Amino acid sequence: METILFLSDVDADGTLPPAALEALGTAKSVAAALGNAPLAAGLVGGAPQPAADRIAGCGAGRFLAVAGPAFDQPRYASDAAAAEAICRAAQATIVVAAATSRWNRVLPGVAQRLQGCVDTHVTGWAAKDGVLSLTRWYYRQRMEGVLRRSARPWFILTDPGSQAAWAGGAGQAVVEALAVSLPDACQRTTVTGVQAPTADAQTIRPDAKLLLVAGAGWTKKQADGQTHLPEAERLISDFLRLTRASLGSSKSLVDLSGEGQAVLSFLTHLNQVGQTGSTPRHPKGLATCCHGEEPHTVGWRFIAERRAVNLDPNCGWARGKADVLYVADAFAVMAGLNTLLAESQ
Numbered sequence: 001m002e003t004i005l006f007l008s009d010v011d012a013d014g015t016l017p018p019a020a021l022e023a024l025g026t027a028k029s030v031a032a033a034l035g036n037a038p039l040a041a042g043l044v045g046g047a048p049q050p051a052a053d054r055i056a057g058c059g060a061g062r063f064l065a066v067a068g069p070a071f072d073q074p075r076y077a078s079d080a081a082a083a084e085a086i087c088r089a090a091q092a093t094i095v096v097a098a099a100t101s102r103w104n105r106v107l108p109g110v111a112q113r114l115q116g117c118v119d120t121h122v123t124g125w126a127a128k129d130g131v132l133s134l135t136r137w138y139y140r141q142r143m144e145g146v147l148r149r150s151a152r153p154w155f156i157l158t159d160p161g162s163q164a165a166w167a168g169g170a171g172q173a174v175v176e177a178l179a180v181s182l183p184d185a186c187q188r189t190t191v192t193g194v195q196a197p198t199a200d201a202q203t204i205r206p207d208a209k210l211l212l213v214a215g216a217g218w219t220k221k222q223a224d225g226q227t228h229l230p231e232a233e234r235l236i237s238d239f240l241r242l243t244r245a246s247l248g249s250s251k252s253l254v255d256l257s258g259e260g261q262a263v264l265s266f267l268t269h270l271n272q273v274g275q276t277g278s279t280p281r282h283p284k285g286l287a288t289c290c291h292g293e294e295p296h297t298v299g300w301r302f303i304a305e306r307r308a309v310n311l312d313p314n315c316g317w318a319r320g321k322a323d324v325l326y327v328a329d330a331f332a333v334m335a336g337l338n339t340l341l342a343e344s345q
């Protein structure tokens with residue numbers, strides 16, 4: 001019989017990140033599908049009790065925690081020591097955690113210490129006759145693989161946005177605190193601060209319902225023979241403000257700024273979607289002034305409903321890449337959309 005462990009860090013305010021609740025949902029469902037295997041919850045953080053209470057109704061038989069100021073901040077050495085202690089105490093054979101940058105970095109090392117195995121960026125799973133199989137994508141989301149493993153413990157990192165979040169009730173959890181003594185060598189790294197854009201300047205919003213993609217067409221000469229960059233900036237930023245959409249970009253547009261040309265001031269290479277960019281997850285996507293070429297649209301794998309606005313009826317979107325293509329001037333479409341959005345607010 002497998003023993004399933006849900007593992008997470010706890011935010012500084014005592015809450016669990018949304019991706020962790022997805023991992024918990026997966027852990028709980030996997031436990032049920034494997035013949036009601038025992039489920040444990042493991043938490044790492046400064047003060048994990050509020051987070052344990054938040055998930056008290058998840059059905060875990062044990063709540064294990066490594067707590068204290070040394071475990072408050074993300075740091076490989078302390079996170080790995082905490083995760084190792086929790087996995088050993090739980091005698092876990094399957095460990096489920098969110099594939100955040102923190103755990104993607106740490107859990108492969110913990111798997112090595114425990115002589116187990118690890119799969120990152122897991123997007124799906126199935127259980128048949130007591131055998132668990134996982135799904136993940138390869139080659140920039142072009143091929144899907146199904147994996148089974150016999151080695152244990154098996155660490156499973158689920159991609160944020162790919163799983164249903166656990167949404168059960170809170171309560172009072174009895175937390176077993178595990179003592180982990182950290183040598184000085186494991187505390188050399190300290191987080192001295194966080195540099196982040198202000199909320200309004202932050203254009204990448206993973207939880208947004210809509211992804212707006214801006215392509216290089218916004219910087220091109222238009223019908224009057226002129227470029228209209230200030231207008232493009234205003235139209236896009238107004239749309240983002242009115243919808244709280246996340247902003248994606250094509251590689252061409254991002255590269256223009258690298259070449260010193262004037263482009264949208266709020267774009268960075270982090271906005272790039274595609275083969276050499278990101279593969280965001282949103283229920284809807286709207287591409288504007290973007291040609292819809294394969295290396296870009298491969299990043300749309302997890303966008304459920306796709307629409308595009310392009311002057312060119314033969315653009316890539318017209319070739320099965322989008323559900324709806326509006327053959328239209330994006331400057332006019334976005335201006336009209338913004339007016340409607342402002343009126344409806």
Ligand SMILES: Cc1cc2nc3c(=O)[nH]c(=O)nc-3n(C[C@H](O)[C@H](O)[C@H](O)COP(=O)(O)OP(=O)(O)OC[C@H]3O[C@@H](n4cnc5c(N)ncnc54)[C@H](O)[C@@H]3O)c2cc1C
Pocket residue numbers: 214215216217218220222249250251252253272273274275276277278288289290291292293294295296299309310311312315328329330331
């Ligand atoms: C190895 C490799 C990896 C790559 N990785 C990526 C990647 O990760 N992401 C990525 O995006 N690309 C990637 N590319 C590049 C990709 O092939 C395209 O070159 C790029 O996506 C084109 O960007 P674009 O559509 O914005 O620009 P363009 O191809 O210049 O298209 C601009 C579009 O804007 C339209 N347009 C202009 N004015 C208007 C208007 N007023 N209204 C409506 N439409 C208008 C035009 O009709 C045109 O279709 C990669 C390429 C290679 C070779």
